[in-house]
Amino acid sequence: MRPLSVFIGDDFTGASDTLATWARAGxxxxxxxxxxxxxxxxxxxxxxxxxTELRGLSAERIRARASDVAEWVRSLEPRFVHYKVCSTFDSGPETGSIGAAVRAFEQVLDPGLTLVLGGQPSLGRYCLFGTLFARAADGEVYRIDRHPVMRRHPVTPMTEADLAVHLAAQGLDTLQSIPFTELSGQSGPLADLLKPGRGRGPARFLLDAASAEDICLVGAALGAIAGERPVLLVGASSVAEALLACRKSGSMPMKPASIPPANNPPARGAVLSLPEAARR
Incomplete structure (x- = not known):
């Protein structure tokens, strides 16, 4: 049976956070x-x-490394491939380029769709009309280019809050934005909106996420659009949350509950637990 999802973390911290999201759900x-x-x-x-270590690499090295990883991922034939990036999307055209990685994944995996999920409300990250906001240590929510920490990041400062503009600078253009106001189906079911465009190249969409309800709506749409070709998902652990919503709704086949979790032994001794402030 094909795995539901293969996620590729741009660093270990982010990958372990997504692993924890799945593991907490059993x-x-x-x-x-x-x-x-x-x-x-x-x-x-x-x-x-x-x-992986993609977050700290140059764009040229990212393209080579991502292509190599994608070849192995393709052999697993997953329904969804999740490129796990930081919830603040901090990256640049030359360092930690999300665009360079995604384009390399697209070339190898030939996904039916590429979807960027812009927020993770459970972590205080919100995307509205394609604009990213993040809660800071003082409890206030800031537009990401005005965030007291992320706007001053020493390597990849966030100087642009419009994610479509931010990612286009990294070569990930043609992103079609679907705001949170359209996730509820007022303009038609989200799955109907996520149709491949007629232009050249892969269909790419940027989805808002302003609430837990939005994450569930995205999850329901993912269950409806899954097919033989994988769907490439880009975002934080909110992608795993959406897939969990899809899985729990019964819209996505899952492995029988009687199957043991890959012979994982019960935890003994110290167990790594990341506080919310350290989650990416």
């Missing part, structure tokens, strides 16, 4: 540091993760 999942080992993973796993 989904058989495992995180690997090597793509080749992930490709040979236990077939009983519903979710397979690969932690």
């Amino acid at each position: 989904v058989p999942a495992r995180l690997f540091l090597d793509a080749a080992e992930a490709a040979a993973a236990d077939k009983n796993l519903e979710v397979i993760g690969i932690a």
Whole structure:
């Protein structure tokens, strides 16, 4: 049976956060540091993760590394491929380029759709009309280019809050924005809106996420559009939250509950637990 999702973390911290999201829901999942080992993973796993170092690489190295990882991912034939990035989307054209990674994944995986999920409300990250906002340590919510920390990031400062503009600067253009006002189906079911365009190249969409309800609506749409070709999802652990909503709704086939979680032994001794402030 095909795995539901393979997620590729742009760093270990982010990948472990997504693993924790799946594990808390009781989904058989495992995180690997090597793509080749992930490709040979236990077939009983519903979710397979690969932690990489893409976040700190140059765009040229990202393209080569992402292409190599994608070749292994393709052999797993997942329904969804999740490129897990920081919830603040901090990246640049030359360092940690999200666009360079996504274009490399698209070339190898040939996804039916590429969807960027812009927010993670459960972590205080909100995307409205394509604009990203984030809660800071003082409890206030700021537009990301005015965030007291992210606007001063030492390597990839966020100087642009419009995610479509931000990602277009990294080569990920033609993003069609679907705001939160259209997620509820007032303009038609979201799954109907997520149709491949007639232009050249892959269909790419940017989805808002301003509330937990939005995450559930996205999840329902994902269940409706899943097909033989994988769907490439870009975003924080909110992507895993949406897929969990899809899975729980019964709109996506899942492995029988009687299957053990990949022979994972029970936790003994110290267990890594990340506080919310450290989650990416």
